Amino acid sequence: ETGVTQSPTHLIKTRGQQVTLRCSSQSGHNTVSWYQQALGQGPQFIFQYYREEENGRGNFPPRFSGLQFPNYSSELNVNALELDDSALYLCASSLELGFQETQYFGPGTRLLVL
Amino acid sequence: TQLLEQSPQFLSIQEGENLTVYCNSSSVFSSLQWYRQEPGEGPVLLVTVVTGGEVKKLKRLTFQFGDARKDSSLHITAAQPGDTGLYLCAGARGGSNYKLTFGKGTLLTVNP
Numbered sequence: 001e002t003g004v005t006q007s008p009t010h011l012i013k014t015r016g017q018q019v020t021l022r023c024s025s026q027s028g029h030n031t032v033s034w035y036q037q038a039l040g041q042g043p044q045f046i047f048q049y050y051r052e053e054e055n056g057r058g059n060f061p062p063r064f065s066g067l068q069f070p071n072y073s074s075e076l077n078v079n080a081l082e083l084d085d086s087a088l089y090l091c092a093s094s095l096e097l098g099f100q101e102t103q104y105f106g107p108g109t110r111l112l113v114l
Numbered sequence: 115t116q117l118l119e120q121s122p123q124f125l126s127i128q129e130g131e132n133l134t135v136y137c138n139s140s141s142v143f144s145s146l147q148w149y150r151q152e153p154g155e156g157p158v159l160l161v162t163v164v165t166g167g168e169v170k171k172l173k174r175l176t177f178q179f180g181d182a183r184k185d186s187s188l189h190i191t192a193a194q195p196g197d198t199g200l201y202l203c204a205g206a207r208g209g210s211n212y213k214l215t216f217g218k219g220t221l222l223t224v225n226p
Contacts, residue, residue, distance in 0.1 A: 004156070033213070042118075042202050042216030043157070056213055090156050092214075103214065105149075105156030 004093050004106035012112045013081050021076045021109045025093030031055075032074040033103060034066060037088040049074055050097055086113045117141050118205055120217035128225050130192050135201055135220045138185045143205035146179055146186045147214070151200040160188075193224045 005024045013019050025032050031050045035043035045058035049068035063079040072093070078085055088110050092103035119138045127133055137146070145164045149157035161170050163179035163186060170177045174197075176189040186203055200221050204214040 035214075035216075040218070042120075042204075042218045043214070045213045045215070048213065058213065092156070102159055102162070105158070107154065107156050 004091060004104050006089075006091055006106040006109050008109060009107070010110045010112075012114065014114050015081055015083060017081050017113075018077065018079045019081060019111065021078075021089050021091075021111070023074045023076070023091035023093075023106055025072045025074065025091075026104050029093035029095050029104070030072050031094045031097055031101070032068055032072065033092045033094075034074070034076050035090040035092065036060070036085075037090060037108070038084075039087070043090055046076065055097070081113045083113050086111060117215050118203055118217035120201075120203060120220050122220060123218065124221050124223075126223040126225065127193055129194060131224075133190050133193060133222070135188045135190075135222070136185070137187070137203035137217055139205060140184065141205070142183050143207060143215075144183075145206045146183070147204045147206070148177055148186070148188055149202040149204065151202060151219070157202055190222075193222075195224045195226050198222060198224050 004026050007022045033048040034046040037043040046060050047057040048055045052068045065077045068074045088108040090105050090108045092105045094101040094103045117139050121136045147162045148160045151157040161177045166181045166183045168179045174191045178187045200219045202219045204216045
């Protein structure tokens with residue numbers, strides 16, 4: 001069984017640019033959540049996708065957007081990058097929705113905005 | 115707003131010592147999870163507690179969920195260098211949106 005994978009592992013961008021991060025969920029998992037983890041902080045929920053539809057969003061501006069594809073892989077897009085967007089971006093997949101479902105995290109993409 | 119407060123933020127101990135990490139909130143959660151995160155990796159789930167007062171043991175780790183489901187603790191007995199890492203607690207509420215609210219974490223260093 002393949003775990004959650006993310007690409008790229010590291011990325012450097014400049015302010016104002018746009019970035020796309022990718023996540024392949026664990027086999028059979030239909031739910032993907034994205035989190036932002038700033039240095040020294042716990043992960044913060046960005047949004048969640050369930051069967052290709054957004055199913056909840058945290059306190060992030062609209063320039064953070066996402067997609068989930070029919071194979072349940074997912075993308076996180078960030079437009080007009082700001083310095084504070086520098087962080088580790090984590091995606092997590094789960095078999096189904098539900099507060100008792102285990103979320104399996106990928107290794108993350110470390111984004112640096114200069 | 116950080117709804118989950120973890121303490122201590124940093125902990126450095128010697129191998130063989132015992133330790134307890136706390137996770138407190140003013141909110142009620144349907145479930146609470148503990149993760150360990152190592153540098154360059156995503157969080158790995160250690161345990162999920164659901165019932166108020168629940169105690170779960172995982173080898174040398176003991177997890178407790180408060181009776182009111184607002185707080186939790188993680189106790190490690192005879193810590194080993196391999197226990198070094200960032201310990202995160204995360205709460206989830208019921209409903210269709212499975213959103214985890216994380217604490218800031220406790221960075222544990224176990225020195226040989």
